[in-house]
Amino acid sequence: xxxxxxxxxxxxxxxxxxxxxxxxxxxxxxxxxxxxxxxxxxxxxxxxxxxxxxxxxxxxxxxxxxxxxxxxxxxxxxxxxxxxxxxxxxxxxxxxxxxxxxxxxxxxxxxxxxxxxxxxxxxxxxxxxxxxxxxxxxxxxxxxxxxxxxxxxxxxxxxxxxxxxxxxxxxxxxxxxxxxxxxxxxxxxxxxxxxxxxxxxxxxxxxxxxxxxxxxxxxxxxxxxxxxxxxxxxxxxxxxxxxxxxxxxxxxxxxxxxxxxxxxxxxx
Amino acid sequence: xxxxxxxxxxxxxxxxxxxxxxxxxxxxxxxxxxxxxxxxxxxxxxxxxxxxxxxxxxxxxxxxxxxxxxxxxxxxxxxxxxxxxxxxxxxxxxxxxxxxxxxxxxxxxxxxxxxxxxxxxxxxxxxxxxxxxxxxxxxxxxxxxxxxxxxxxxxxxxxxxxxxxxxxxxxxxxxxxxxxxxxxxxxxxxxxxxxxxxxxxxxxxxxxxxxxxxxxxxxxxxxxxxxxxxxxxxxxxxxxxxxxxxxxxxxxxxxxxxxxxxxxxxxxxxxxxxxxxx
Numbered sequence: 294x295x296x297x298x299x300x301x302x303x304x305x306x307x308x309x310x311x312x313x314x315x316x317x318x319x320x321x322x323x324x325x326x327x328x329x330x331x332x333x334x335x336x337x338x339x340x341x342x343x344x345x346x347x348x349x350x351x352x353x354x355x356x357x358x359x360x361x362x363x364x365x366x367x368x369x370x371x372x373x374x375x376x377x378x379x380x381x382x383x384x385x386x387x388x389x390x391x392x393x394x395x396x397x398x399x400x401x402x403x404x405x406x407x408x409x410x411x412x413x414x415x416x417x418x419x420x421x422x423x424x425x426x427x428x429x430x431x432x433x434x435x436x437x438x439x440x441x442x443x444x445x446x447x448x449x450x451x452x453x454x455x456x457x458x459x460x461x462x463x464x465x466x467x468x469x470x471x472x473x474x475x476x477x478x479x480x481x482x483x484x485x486x487x488x489x490x491x492x493x494x495x496x497x498x499x500x501x502x503x504x505x506x507x508x509x510x511x512x513x514x515x516x517x518x519x520x521x522x523x524x525x526x527x528x529x530x531x532x533x534x535x536x537x538x539x540x541x542x543x544x545x546x547x548x549x550x551x552x553x554x555x556x557x558x559x560x561x
Numbered sequence: 562x563x564x565x566x567x568x569x570x571x572x573x574x575x576x577x578x579x580x581x582x583x584x585x586x587x588x589x590x591x592x593x594x595x596x597x598x599x600x601x602x603x604x605x606x607x608x609x610x611x612x613x614x615x616x617x618x619x620x621x622x623x624x625x626x627x628x629x630x631x632x633x634x635x636x637x638x639x640x641x642x643x644x645x646x647x648x649x650x651x652x653x654x655x656x657x658x659x660x661x662x663x664x665x666x667x668x669x670x671x672x673x674x675x676x677x678x679x680x681x682x683x684x685x686x687x688x689x690x691x692x693x694x695x696x697x698x699x700x701x702x703x704x705x706x707x708x709x710x711x712x713x714x715x716x717x718x719x720x721x722x723x724x725x726x727x728x729x730x731x732x733x734x735x736x737x738x739x740x741x742x743x744x745x746x747x748x749x750x751x752x753x754x755x756x757x758x759x760x761x762x763x764x765x766x767x768x769x770x771x772x773x774x775x776x777x778x779x780x781x782x783x784x785x786x787x788x789x790x791x792x793x794x795x796x797x798x799x800x801x802x803x804x805x806x807x808x809x810x811x812x813x814x815x816x817x818x819x820x821x822x823x824x825x826x827x828x829x830x831x832x833x834x835x836x837x838x839x
Contacts, residue, residue, distance in 0.1 A: 306578060360577055474617045475656040478648040479718060480640070480672025497668065500658035504703070 303422045303459040304364065310355040311539070312424045317433025319540035320421050323547050327417040330551045334558055335406045342554050343413050347420070354424050364419040365412055367466075372411050376404040422459060431456035432534055435525070449525025457513070468505055472498050564591045564614060564646070564725055564756065569623035571609055571780075583609040585780045587623070591756050591773075593724070596747060598759045598767035601777030602802020607760045608651070610777070611729045614758060615648040627725070644673050647723030651730040653714035654707070662705075662713050663698040669721035687719040691746055708739040715746070725756045732763060744770055765806040768792060768826045776800060792824055 307313075312320075331343060351358050385399030422430065431452045438448035476497045477483070483494050571584040583606040591597040601607050612618040613625050616632045616639045625632040627642045636642075650656065659665035666684045670676075675683060688695055691712045697705070702713050715731070728747070732740040747757050747770060761767055767774050767788070774791040776784040778801050784794045795805055796813040805813075809826040812834070816824050821834040 308578075357577060471650065472656055474612065475648075475650045475653065476668075478615050478617055478643055478646075478650075479656075479669040480643060480721065481668075482672065497656075497658040501656050505655055 303462040305426050306356050306360065306423050307426070308355045308424070310353060310424065312350065312354040312420070314539070315424075315543055316534055316536050316540045317425050317429040318436055318534060318536065319543055320425055321430075321433050321437050322544055324417055324421045326544075326547060326551055328414055330555070331410060331413045331417065334555065335410055336558060338561070339554065339558060340409050340413070342550075343417075346550065347413070347416055350420050354420065356423050361416060361419060361423065364423065365415045368411065368415050372408045375411060376408045379407050380404040427456050427460050430459065432530065432532075436534055447524070449528070453525075461509075464509070465502075465506065469498065469502055472501050472505075563593070563626075563628065564758070565624070565626040566590070566610075566613070567624040567626070569610070569613060569620055569625060571606070571613070571618065571621055573609075575621075583780050584613075587777075587780075587782055589775055589782070589785060591725070591758055593754045593756050594751060595772045596751050596757045596759060596770055597773045597775065598761060598771040599775045599777060600761055600764055600767045600803060602762060602800075605777040605802070606780040607762075607777055608729050609780075611648060611727050611758070611760045614725070614727050615646045616642045617648070644721060645723060646725045646727060647718040647721055648727045649715050649718050649729060649731060651733055652711075653718070653731075654710035657702045657710060657714055657717075660701060661698065662693075662700055662702050665702050665713060666698075666717050666720045669717060673721060683720045683722055686722075687716040690719055690749060691716040692742060708735060708742075711735065711739065712742070715743075719750075723755070725758065726750055727758045727760065729760045730762070731759070732761070732766060740766070762802065764795070764803050765809075765826060768806070768809070776803070778802075788826075789824075792826060796824065 327343075327346075330339075347361075348358075351361050354361075380396055380400045380403075381394045383397055383400035383403045385397035387395045388398050388401070389396040425433070434455055435449050435452035438446060438451060442448045473483070481494060481497060483491065483498075485491075486494070566587055566589050569584055569587040570582070573579070573581045573583055587606075587610060589597070599607050599610060609618060613620060613632065614627070616625075616627075616636075619634045620632060627645055630636070630638040630642055632639070632642055657665055659668065663684060666687060667680055670680050670683050684698070685695065688698070693709070693712055693716060697709070697713075702710060705713065711731075711734075715728075719726070726747075731743050731747075735743065744766070747759060751757050759767065759771065768791070769788075771788055773785065774788055775782055776791060776795070783798075783800060784791060786794070792809055795803060796809065806826045808828050808831055809824065812821065812824045812826070812831050815821045815831075815835065821831075823834065825831050825834065
C-alpha cells in the first residue's frame with residue numbers, strides 16, 4: 294500500500310559526508326560525466342566498474358545503500374516495459390516463442406543492457422539529489438546554466454522549475470498514498486482483475502490527485518507572486534557557492550577514472 | 562462490536578536514517594455505543610493508529626482485533642474488517658472524484674456489492690445522518706461549498722454502513738458551525754449502538770463529546786480514562802502540544818484555591834460551581 298517506503302526519487306538525505314559537502318556544481322558535473330559515460334559504455338565490464346564506483350560513492354555519502362537502491366524502485370515499471378520491448382522486438386537468433394512473440398538471444402542481451410543502463414542512470418542521478426539539498430541544487434543548476442543566459446536561455450527559471458519539480462515529488466507520492474488509502478478504506482480494489490479493470494480502479498485516485506495537484510500549483514504560484522517573485526532578474530542570493538580544492542580533486546579523479554576505463558575498454 | 566488493540570508497535574522507515582517509532586506499546590479497547598477520542602500533538606502517532614484500525618497499515622508488532630477478526634497481511638478477512646470500520650481521513654473532501662453526489666456516495670456500497678433498493682436506502686440514510694438534503698444528490702460535488710464537500714465525503718464513508726467509525730481530525734479547517742454539525746453527527750451515529758473513534762488534537766472537543774479519552778505523546782499512551790480523569794491528569798501533568806482549555810485551567814486554579822468543589826471545562830458548569838458555596 295505505502296508508496297513511499299523510506300525514500301522517493303529526488304529526496305534529499307541530510308548528512309555531513311564528504312560528498313554532501315561538495316559544491317553542487319561539482320556534483321552536477323560529476324553526474325553529467327557519469328551519465329554520458331553510462332550511455333557510451335554498456336559492456337558488462339563497464340557495468341562492473343559502474344557498480345564498484347557507485348558502491349564507493351554510496352560509502353562516501355554515508356547514505357544507506359538500501360535507501361539508494363529503493364530510490365530507483367518507482368522506475369521499475371519503466372525498466373520492465375523498456376526491457377520487454379527490447380526482448381521481443383530485437384531481431385536475431387530466435388531462442389524461444391511465446392505466442393506470436395519471439396525472443397532472440399540478441400534481444401535478451403539488449404533487454405539486460407537497457408535495464409542496467411536505466412538503473413545506473415537513475416542511481417547516479419539519485420546520488421546527486423540524495424546528497425544535495427533542493428536550494429543548493431537550484432543554485433548549482435542556475436550557475437551551471439548561466440553561460441547560456443547570454444543566448445537567451447532562462448537559466449534561473451529552468452533551475453527554479455527543476456527545483457520545484459524535485460521538491461514536489463515526495464509530496465506527489467504522499468498525496469497518492471493518502472488518496473489510495475482513502476479509496477481502499479472505501480472498498481476500492483486495486484489488486485484484482487484484468488488490466489482494464491485495474492486501470493479503471495485508479496480513476497478514483499487520479500481525479501482527486503490531479504485536482505489537488507493543480508490546487509497546490511495554483512497556491513504555490515500565488516504565494517510566490519505575493520512575495521514579489523518575478524524570476525531571476527535583479528535577484529541576489531543569501532549564500533554564494535564556493536568551489537574548493539575537494540571539488541577540483543573530485544572532478545579530476547572522476548574524469549581520470551572514466552577516461553582510463555574508456556581507454557581500457559577500447560583496448561580490450 | 563468490539564475493537565481491541567494489544568501492544569501495538571509501528572516504526573516508519575525501519576533501519577533507515579529517517580527511522581521513526583510512530584507507535585509504542587499501544588493497548589486499548591472500544592465497544593459499540595462508545596465515543597473514544599484519541600488526542601495528541603502533531604506527529605504523536607494518531608493518524609498511524611487510525612489507519613491500523615481499518616487495516617490500511619498492518620501491525621508490525623502487536624494485534625488489532627475487530628469483532629474477533631485479526632488485522633493481518635493477506636488475511637481473507639481484511640476486506641470485511643474495512644467494511645466494518647469506516648475511516649474518514651483528514652480533509653476527506655480531497656478524496657472526492659465522482660461527477661454527482663449520488664455517484665460519490667454509491668462508490669463504497671458498490672465496492673461491497675450493495676445495489677438496487679438497498680443502495681438507495683443506504684444513500685438516503687447517510688444523507689439524512691449527515692444533514693444533507695436529497696436535492697443535492699444530482700449536483701456536482703466539486704461545485705459545493707467546503708463544508709458541504711466535507712459532509713459529502715463523510716456521507717460517502719457512512720453509506721457503506723460501518724459499525725465502527727474512525728474520524729481523523731474531522732473538524733480540521735471547519736468553522737464553528739461546521740464543527741457543531743459534525744459533533745451532532747458523531748452523537749447521532751453513536752446512538753445506533755455503533756462505536757466512534759475520534760482522532761483529534763482538539764482537547765476541548767474531545768472532553769465535550771467523549772466517553773473515554775486516550776492521550777498519546779510521542780507514540781505512547783500517557784493516560785487514558787473518562788474525560789474527568791483526563792482533565793484532572795492534564796491539569797497536573799503537562800503533555801507536549803496539548804493546550805488546556807481556558808475554562809479548565811481556570812476551573813483547576815479555582816479548585817486548588819479552595820473556591821470550587823470540582824473541575825470542569827464547560828463555562829456554564831463553572832459559573833454554577835462558583836455560584837454554589839463549597
